[in-house]
Amino acid sequence: MLDKPVVVIGAGPAGLATVKALRDRHVPVVCLDAGERPGGLWVFGAPGSSAYRTLHLNTSRTRTEFADFPMPADWPDYPDHEHIAGYLAAYTDAFGLAEDIRHGETVTAVTRDADESWTVATATGTWRTPAVVVATGHNAVPRRPEPMYPGPFGGESLHSHDYRAPEQLAGRRVLVVGGGNSAMDIAVDASYVAVSTLLSLRRGVWIVPKYLLGRPADTLNGALARRLPWRLRQRVSERLLRLAVGPPQRYGLPAPAHGFLQDHPTLSDGLLPRITHGEIGVRPGIERLDGDAVCFTDGRRDPVDLIVWCTGYRVDLPFLDSALLGPGADRLPLYRRIFHLDAPGLFFVGLMQSTGAALPVVEAQARLVGAFLAGRYALPPPAAQRADCDRHLRAATRRWGSRRPAMRVDFDAYLAEAAAELRRRPAEGDVRWR
Template structure:
């Protein structure tokens, strides 16, 4: 097909990559962004929903993360800070003419199919506007709507409860007994940060295990080791990488953490240089899953209990698309019928970029999705028949 006017929802990495690819294809692009600057979750600006905290850095090395046609500065460290990543994305947006296409401070409230076109309704400082497009690209991200335990754990808790999305620095944890629930990257970072100011060791609770990969293995960024193994068949690559990881740092069980359910790369690993150090020195202490809350105490699944002042729920995010009708999303947006996780099977002019959880760097993936999308909307790529 040949789509002339395209709306992109979101000016994070996925939205910027989509807009850039579409502009390269000659499309007329409008990017809708609720914040005041490009960068998405990395940009801590006004009006956005960034979960970025002060100690946040890339978990994949810059050489594996950068866009193919826009390298990160050579003088930057292997794992830049969140603010540097936000700066990089802003430079990318400027360099390829995307910034001038962004309508900042506008929140998309509805996307509807209207005959042969799509209607986008948005609310901003000038009120509500409605515009028509040939195609809509959804790139609003999936790390902004906090997921809390559901159903909630039995009992009640007298202390403070917060979600990792609202964490910025460990100051509020000074002199407090802290429990962090979760095994993802944010959980590890928050547990480490809090362990420098908390009263006693930080408790780290998890029901399920994950592989913990340090940022450096054998003197180089760990994801470069994975790149070097890419020539091997998948199963052999996995076994070699797991053996190297076990040789370098041991198994999660060695640190009191649950055993991972699958092999390395089968699920998203946790990347951290510091959590194993803090566990080794007793500044962070592993605990099993939460069983129930009991006033100022938390009871765990092994029957033990601990006094706790603050619980940080690092329990992830929900995929939320509030502007799309349920006819498009179904009951679970994560289960939408998408070809290549990009094209909606009911109408491929409704497309998605970045609606996935990569086991490695996300930017190269969204860049590839954006190029595929642009090729289709520009008429250079044909989707296979749904019956194929």
């Protein structure tokens, strides 16, 4: 039994799942969270939250819920942010997690002590702990184009992180830049209230309707995942998409440069109809900004007075020393995307990008952390951990290319792998916790 609580940083889905997993294993825990209520980025209006009023899940309810806390069966297939924030609050209450959460605690530094314990500093004090679990997520620090496109721009610009409601777009000539789920949602919102709406894509993406063959689209891929390797699933899924909606080029969108299942899916039921209705104009990448207009790489120049940058987020863990992050937070090798290779007692839950929902993945990661800290699961020797990380990185790079391959996980494959890993027991030659 550990003599001091394990410190979990963050009370979003990853942190809550971790607190529960540690409590289930009778491991003492304290969770430090900067917000005022559990739920993290799903709490609309909370500091650092990127939730907007029209936000819904882009993965279906049954593929998103925690395994040990199903969402109500009468909920929509794709619940909105209020449902999810309420669900996370109910999860907290159902398992008594609130008593181990300290809200209003912003972590400023995590340092490794000479005895290999850890010190976690906040504005109000410090915590000495045998282990730290970083569960802060990675969608809090907006990333804009770097370098910014040349030329002056006389209009307004904002990042999707600061978008809250369609009223911000009303009466404007809006340009949405990006190909992810937020970009599609915001472009659709704009198309109903803006004077004009343009969507700029530097590269093609696969647009997936939320329903295929009358079922939530991701449930079909889940059924295939239990039977087929991802390359074969890719071919089946691409054929199904072409039959259901046709190639993206039919809608004036650029052809995807990568195969399906080689990036996070972009789900939207609203985008393609709004394009075909003439309410959203599709443009290629930006060439330059030009006062009250934007010039695109195909030579067109369009008047714009509001740019919404849906260009993603930087992975930023400012409380960790750069020596612990090695090549960078988004490139940090972690065994099973959890265990630091060189710093025993430092764990990460949620520092990954899944092809599907996040909640089941962080739940699986949390269970591994809980079992490890309770002495019910042992890691392989350090050399084997490092070799496994290298193997996963090579495979991920082949599949996903250079876009954060170290962080990428295949949803179904990872869950199966984590379940198999949890069945391991300490054996001769394994590295045990303390």
